[in-house]
Amino acid sequence: MPKVKVKRKPPHIDMTAMTDVAFLLLTFFMLTTKFKPDEPFVVDPPSSVSDYKLPESNVIQISVDATGKVFFSTGQGDRRTTLEKMAKQYNLTFTEQELRSFSLLETFGVPVSQLKQYLALKPNERAKVNQPGIPTDSTDNQLRDWILFARQSNPQAIIAIKGDGDAEYPVMKNIIATLQERKVNRFNFITNLENAPQ
Amino acid sequence: MASIDTGGSDGKEGGKVRAKKMAVHIDFTPMVDLGFLLITFFMLTTTMNKPQVMEINMPLKEDVPPEDRTKFKESQTMTIVLGENNKVYYYFGITNPVLDSTNFSNDGIRKVLLEENKKRNPLVDSIAIYKRMLDNRIIKREEYKKNSARIKAYKDALIVVIKAEDKSKYRNLVDILDEMAICNIGRYAIVDITEQDKQLIAGTLPTTN
Numbered sequence: 001m002p003k004v005k006v007k008r009k010p011p012h013i014d015m016t017a018m019t020d021v022a023f024l025l026l027t028f029f030m031l032t033t034k035f036k037p038d039e040p041f042v043v044d045p046p047s048s049v050s051d052y053k054l055p056e057s058n059v060i061q062i063s064v065d066a067t068g069k070v071f072f073s074t075g076q077g078d079r080r081t082t083l084e085k086m087a088k089q090y091n092l093t094f095t096e097q098e099l100r101s102f103s104l105l106e107t108f109g110v111p112v113s114q115l116k117q118y119l120a121l122k123p124n125e126r127a128k129v130n131q132p133g134i135p136t137d138s139t140d141n142q143l144r145d146w147i148l149f150a151r152q153s154n155p156q157a158i159i160a161i162k163g164d165g166d167a168e169y170p171v172m173k174n175i176i177a178t179l180q181e182r183k184v185n186r187f188n189f190i191t192n193l194e195n196a197p198q
Numbered sequence: 199m200a201s202i203d204t205g206g207s208d209g210k211e212g213g214k215v216r217a218k219k220m221a222v223h224i225d226f227t228p229m230v231d232l233g234f235l236l237i238t239f240f241m242l243t244t245t246m247n248k249p250q251v252m253e254i255n256m257p258l259k260e261d262v263p264p265e266d267r268t269k270f271k272e273s274q275t276m277t278i279v280l281g282e283n284n285k286v287y288y289y290f291g292i293t294n295p296v297l298d299s300t301n302f303s304n305d306g307i308r309k310v311l312l313e314e315n316k317k318r319n320p321l322v323d324s325i326a327i328y329k330r331m332l333d334n335r336i337i338k339r340e341e342y343k344k345n346s347a348r349i350k351a352y353k354d355a356l357i358v359v360i361k362a363e364d365k366s367k368y369r370n371l372v373d374i375l376d377e378m379a380i381c382n383i384g385r386y387a388i389v390d391i392t393e394q395d396k397q398l399i400a401g402t403l404p405t406t407n
Contacts, residue, residue: 022230165369167368189375191249
């Protein structure tokens with residue numbers, strides 16, 4: 001007697017729901033994502049209990065890495081005018097091409113005299129360059145001029161300092177003194193969030 | 199299977215012979231794969247939290263004539279000196295300071311600040327009550343801010359002078375400013391270190407009697 005064979009059907013799993021969820025998440029992440037700025041330095045800011053958020057625009061950011069090198073960054077719309085004013089101050093000329101390439105530069109840490117060479121590099125070559133940082137010492141304080149011209153280009157900008165926790169205090173003191181010289185008495189330290197003790 | 203089944207497979211009823219329709223099967227698997235790949239990509243590249251900031255207000259550089267300066271009692275001032283290797287030195291008053299040292303742990307400088315501030319500003323504990331009321335949505339944020347600012351500005355409250363040695367790290371500065379916020383100290387200033395403070399820490403200050 002032949003055995004009764006149960007006809008096997010492949011189990012049907014309806015994946016529509018899963019696809020829906022997947023695409024919902026995808027849409028969410030696509031809309032909320034803001035790409036990490038391409039930073040040529042590693043900065044690990046100290047943590048604090050302060051929970052104010054940094055606004056997304058109108059920020060002039062001064063970054064200090066653990067070795068005390070200073071980097072500067074300003075809003076994309078203001079970079080061009082800032083560089084034009086800076087060029088005037090230091091008797092340099094930048095071509096249209098260089099101005100455009102500067103306005104796409106997220107952050108930089110080279111003295112203004114070397115900026116031309118730096119801008120001539122391709123973006124993937126820039127990452128390999130060891131940037132010396134913006135000079136901040138009293139004899140050649142270029143940071144002071146960058147701050148002045150960036151603020152002239154965008155008077156509403158707030159100043160944020162992103163320092164590595166291991167940066168030496170004198171470097172920060174110098175930056176704070178430079179800011180005060182420019183009559184900036186209100187500024188912000190960028191920190192990581194830490195839970196407040198109860 | 200991940201598929202769309204448009205039906206039409208078993209049409210046994212009815213006498214007419216129909217052309218048998220083939221079910222259209224669309225395999226969704228590659229689309230789901232792609233979807234998840236993109237999700238993973240966006241999840242990894244996204245920066246969800248915006249950075250936090252701590253606002254710093256420095257005093258104006260202009261010199262204020264002595265008669266316009268606000269006067270404080272010497273006993274309500276505390277000087278904190280940030281030293282090397284995360285050490286914290288502190289003393290009270292200005293004349294004949296007695297130096298003490300501690301660290302950034304919970305029982306360190308925070309305990310000292312909380313105790314000293316409470317001694318001078320008896321209302322300081324009520325900030326915590328306002329905070330709890332704010333958390334439970336009994337009062338509004340503006341009201342909380344107004345009240346805590348009023349209590350912090352009490353005339354006898356502790357005034358902290360923060361000085362940092364050259365060998366201290368930026369982290370120490372942020373930590374001490376954080377302690378000011380945690381301990382509800384309304385009045386503090388970041389000041390350059392003096393030669394006297396350096397000598398005091400090194401233990402070479404000549405005693406004045």
